[in-house]
Amino acid sequence: MRAAARRHTRRLGRRGPFLVFMGVGKVCLGASFIFTPPTAVGGLELLVHFAPLRCWAWVWIICGTVTFCCAWARFGRDGWGFVTASAPPALWAFAYSWAGLVDGYTRGLWLWAWYITSHCGVIWCASRVPPDTGSPGD
Known part of the structure; x- marks a missing residue:
């Protein structure tokens, strides 16, 4: 059992565990928007202008799944995991900054800084x- 765990851990390398945790976290966040949708979008109006929040939830889930799967890719090929891990929070950050600068949702600027x-x-x-x-x- 220990040998299998060691082999599995070695396969993940130094960057893999990070991608595993990020992937699982992104899937969970996306699922939360599907199973317990918020009553107000608070700063995400720009995103819901283009698609319902449920669609954006699937962006988190799909990106999280790709991030998770890239954890087992070799170094150099795991780069897509980092790209897909940063895409949803970068979108959220942009939406919150837009809401803060254009729509007067001042909390959006704090959320932008937090996401970035x-x-x-x-x-x-x-x-x-x-x-x-x-x-x-x-």
Whole structure:
């Protein structure tokens, strides 16, 4: 059992666990908009102008699934996981900044900063983590 877990962990490498957690989190957020939709869109009016919130929920779910699956890709091929991980929060950040600057939804500017730093910034930093170099005991 331990050998299988070690082999599985080695296959994920240094960046894989991050993509697993990000993927699961994005799927959960998308599912929350489907199973318990908010009563008000609060700052996301720009997005719902183009598609209902349920469609945007599926963007989170699909991107989260791709992110999760990319966790097992080799270094260099896992890049799509970081792209798909940052796409939904970048869209949300843009929508909130638009609401803050154009629609007078001042909370949107705070949410923009939160999405850019706590989501996109963290993902972009994690994408710069180098591959495993191997330890002397391997």
